[in-house]
Each structure stands twice: as structure tokens, then as C-alpha cells.
Amino acid sequence: MDVAIIGSGYVGVVTAACLASHGHRVTCVDIDPDRVARISAGEAPMHEPGLPALLAEAVAARRLSATTDLAAAVAGAEVTFICVGTPSQDGAIDLSLVETAAGQIGAALGSGEERYRVVVVKSTVVPGTTAGPVRRLLQEGSGLPADRLGLCMNPEFLSQGSAVRDFLEPDRIVIGAMDDASAAVLERLYAGFACPKLRVSLTNAELIKYAANSFQACLISFSNQIAAICEATPGADEAEVMAAVHLDRLIAVDGRPAPVARFLRGGIGFGGSCFPKDLVALRHFGRSRGAATTMLDAIVDTNHDRPRQVMELLRRQLGDLTGRRIAVLGLAFKPDTDDLRESPGVALLRLLAEAGAEAHGHDPLPEALANARRLLRNGIALHDSVDEALEGAEAALIATAWPAYRRLDWTRLGAGMARPVLLDGRGLLADMEMSPGLGYRRIGVG
Numbered sequence: 001m002d003v004a005i006i007g008s009g010y011v012g013v014v015t016a017a018c019l020a021s022h023g024h025r026v027t028c029v030d031i032d033p034d035r036v037a038r039i040s041a042g043e044a045p046m047h048e049p050g051l052p053a054l055l056a057e058a059v060a061a062r063r064l065s066a067t068t069d070l071a072a073a074v075a076g077a078e079v080t081f082i083c084v085g086t087p088s089q090d091g092a093i094d095l096s097l098v099e100t101a102a103g104q105i106g107a108a109l110g111s112g113e114e115r116y117r118v119v120v121v122k123s124t125v126v127p128g129t130t131a132g133p134v135r136r137l138l139q140e141g142s143g144l145p146a147d148r149l150g151l152c153m154n155p156e157f158l159s160q161g162s163a164v165r166d167f168l169e170p171d172r173i174v175i176g177a178m179d180d181a182s183a184a185v186l187e188r189l190y191a192g193f194a195c196p197k198l199r200v201s202l203t204n205a206e207l208i209k210y211a212a213n214s215f216q217a218c219l220i221s222f223s224n225q226i227a228a229i230c231e232a233t234p235g236a237d238e239a240e241v242m243a244a245v246h247l248d249r250l251i252a253v254d255g256r257p258a259p260v261a262r263f264l265r266g267g268i269g270f271g272g273s274c275f276p277k278d279l280v281a282l283r284h285f286g287r288s289r290g291a292a293t294t295m296l297d298a299i300v301d302t303n304h305d306r307p308r309q310v311m312e313l314l315r316r317q318l319g320d321l322t323g324r325r326i327a328v329l330g331l332a333f334k335p336d337t338d339d340l341r342e343s344p345g346v347a348l349l350r351l352l353a354e355a356g357a358e359a360h361g362h363d364p365l366p367e368a369l370a371n372a373r374r375l376l377r378n379g380i381a382l383h384d385s386v387d388e389a390l391e392g393a394e395a396a397l398i399a400t401a402w403p404a405y406r407r408l409d410w411t412r413l414g415a416g417m418a419r420p421v422l423l424d425g426r427g428l429l430a431d432m433e434m435s436p437g438l439g440y441r442r443i444g445v446g
């Protein structure tokens with residue numbers, strides 16, 4: 001099928017490359033000519049495992065191209081996906097990019113040839129957006145009768161770092177559709193995918209996305225609250241407590257922790273382009289409808305408090321942090337991405353600088369470090385090597401669970417520190433033998 005994808009961020013490009021790998025002909029659209037040039041050359045515009053190979057193959061096979069010309073791409077496509085960003089604006093969702101895209105797609109469809117077209121919202125949008133403003137803008141722009149213009153909402157469940165695998169081996173595909181004809185087109189597009197396909201209303205498709213992300217964030221904040229209570233309790237250890245919870249028959253499979261246990265571990269909080277913004281968007285939407293949002297409030301507040309609690313743990317070990325050299329290891333919001341959005345490691349660097357500490361940062365991924373250099377300027381030193389970041393430091397904090405940090409010679413690195421205090425914010429080294437002189441401490445321990 002011929003597909004146009006409006007917005008070439010990580011969701012758009014991963015969707016494009018994966019659909020092309022299923023034999024579809026895909027055109028990526030973006031307003032950024034540099035990004036379009038990179039995609040056209042078969043180059044991934046962001047760090048995402050598996051994406052470069054898939055993209056290069058699709059471009060070489062002429063199943064994937066990129067352009068800044070939205071009208072031309074839409075005119076030639078049977079299915080057009082909206083994959084533009086939906087950032088937060090004062091705690092509410094900012095739908096302006098979605099609305100602009102819908103208006104432009106409408107105009108392009110109106111001047112195109114007469115055949116049935118389907119527009120699919122993949123961007124995360126609050127309930128009512130697809131059937132409301134998107135539908136209205138498409139109809140006004142195109143002047144097409146409803147029987148020539150299909151409309152779907154098809155949320156993505158792509159986790160950065162495993163987005164290609166998540167797309168190609170999905171748990172489920174949610175097809176929110178305005179009517180049977182629209183749904184039939186998406187079912188044809190996804191015919192090569194063997195997972196359960198759920199046909200739902202447009203509104204429920206929008207809500208499924210928010211409910212899925214809120215559920216995962218809820219597990220993380222719950223675990224972090226238990227970790228904070230353990231940290232305030234001498235002798236307590238969150239990892240030991242939660243390991244027993246993981247074996248509850250509700251969440252264990254054959255006596256072993258189920259995959260959900262991955263999100264039921266204490267840490268330093270969640271970040272990224274999805275959880276933080278989606279939670280506040282759903283909360284704002286719920287409040288605007290007079291619905292109770294106490295759970296969402298608690299998830300957001302617990303996450304907001306977590307970096308400050310970590311600062312207290314550092315103070316407990318070092319006392320006043322003014323003038324103390326402290327290294328934060330891991331700036332990406334999670335491993336295998338160069339994305340720094342809402343990253344707890346970045347939040348901690350900023351809090352350290354605010355507290356008058358000498359803040360030093362490191363990330364093993366050069367692209368993440370380059371992004372950090374653009375984002376962080378005043379009073380924060382960033383290093384290409386862990387040795388440099390740790391030299392003379394009085395404490396180091398592991399903020400991202402990069403596997404590279406497990407391969408380091410910690411005894412040697414500790415010897416280069418002024419006072420070896422290693423706070424493991426992700427439990428990354430928990431199963432490793434650490435020399436007692438290193439001052440190793442996991443998060444969640446009282």
C-alpha cells in the first residue's frame with residue numbers, strides 16, 4: 001500500500017521503516033530539510049537500535065523516501081499517518097501541530113484524485129481529538145464526503161531503545177476506527193502482523209494509549225514510594241522487599257517474576273518524551289471533565305520528588321554539598337537512546353549545580369553527550385570519559401542503567417576519586433562483587 005507519514009520523529013521514522021519492511025511504499029514528511037536529507041540518504045535521524053539497517057534497506061529498495069512536500073506525499077497515498085509531536089503546554093496537551101497537519105492533509109486530499117483515503121492519528125492525543133478537531137479540519141480542508149474519507153486512531157506502543165522490535169513484534173495493534181470501511185484499510189495495512197488486533201472506537205483508542213502509559217508510570221512511582229520509605233528506615237532494603245512482591249501469584253508466572261516486574265523496582269524516577277507529558281495531559285483532561293485524578297496526581301508528584309530525595313541521600317553521606325565535586329553517570333533518560341527529555345540524570349545535574357556542588361556529567365553514548373552539551377551550559381562540566389568525570393569526585397551517582405557501566409573496573413575508578421561514594425540509582429551493579437573500599441550503595445536502602 002502507499003503510505004504517507006507526517007512527522008519524522010522517532011515514532012514516524014520507526015513506523016515508516018517497519019511498514020516498508022512489510023512491503024509497503026512509504027513517504028516520510030518533515031518540515032526539517034536536514035532530517036529529510038538524512039532519511040533520503042538512508043540514515044537514521046536518531047539513535048535507535050535496528051533502525052539504521054532497516055532504513056538503509058528500505059531506501060535502497062525504493063520502498064521508503066522522504067520529502068518536505070506534504071501535499072505531494074498525501075496526494076499519492078492511500079493511508080496518511082499523523083505522527084507529529086503533542087508536547088505539554090502549561091500542563092495541557094498542545095494540539096497545534098496535529099491540527100496544522102490535519103488542515104494541510106485536508107487541503108492536499110481535496111485537490112487529489114478521486115479515491116478512498118484514510119487518515120490515521122498515531123500521535124498521542126486526548127480523547128475526542130480525532131473525532132473532533134482532526135475530523136473537522138480534514139473535512140473542511142478537503143471538502144470530501146464522509147464516504148471518501150476514512151478516519152482511524154492507531155496508538156503506538158514503542159519504547160525508545162526497543163522501538164523497532166516493539167513495532168515488528170507488537171503485543172497488540174489497536175485500531176480505533178470511525179467506521180468499518182476505515183478499519184478495513186488499517187487491517188489490510190497490518191495484515192502481515194500476527195498479534196491480536198483490537199477494533200475499538202476512536203475515543204477508546206485515544207484512551208488506551210493514556211491508560212497503558214499511566215499504568216506503567218504508576219508501577220514505577222509505587223516502587224519509588226516504597227524505595228523512599230525504605231531509605232527512611234534503617235535496615236530496610238527495597239530490592240529485597242520488592243523481590244518478594246514480584247512472586248505474588250497475581251504477577252508471577254510459574255513461580256517466576258512476570259515481565260511487569262521490570263517496572264516494579266525502585267529507581268530515581270521516570271523521564272522521557274512520553275510518561276511525563278502523557279500523565280499531565282490525561283490529568284488535565286480528567287480535571288477539565290470534573291473527573292477525579294488523585295492517582296495521576298500521586299504518580300506525577302512522587303516522580304517529581306524523587307530527584308530531591310536522591311539529593312538527600314547524597315547529603316546523608318557527604319553533608320553539605322557546596323563546593324563538593326559530584327559526578328552523574330548517565331544523562332540519557334534510559335539506556336539505548338540519546339534522548340535527554342525529562343531525564344532524571346539531567347534533573348540531578350541541575351539540582352547539584354543549584355546546591356552549589358561542582359557538577360560533572362558523563363554518558364557513554366556520544367550522541368547523548370552532544371545533546372547534553374547543547375542543553376546544559378552554565379556550571380556543569382561534561383566529559384567523554386568516565387575516568388575524567390570521576391577524577392577527584394567525592395561521590396558518583398549512576399542515573400542511567402547503561403550496560404557499559406557494568407563493564408568498568410570500579411576498584412580502579414574508585415581509587416581515582418577523592419572519596420569513593422558510589423550511589424547506584426538504578427540497581428545496575430547490585431549483583432556484582434564491589435570492593436568494600438568503594439562505598440557502594442544502592443538506592444532504596446535505609
Ligand code: UGA
Pocket residue numbers: 156157158159160161213216220262263264265266267268269270271272273274275333334
Ligand atoms: C514508554 C512506554 O514504555 C511505551 O510502552 C510507550 O509506548 C512509550 O512510553 C510512548 O508513549 O511512546 P519510553 O518512554 O521509551 O516508553 O521508555 P520506558 O522504558 O517506559 O521508560 C520510561 C522512563 O521510566 C525511563 O526514564 C526509565 O528509566 C524509567 N523507568 C522504567 C524507571 O524509572 N523504572 C522502571 O522500572 C522502568
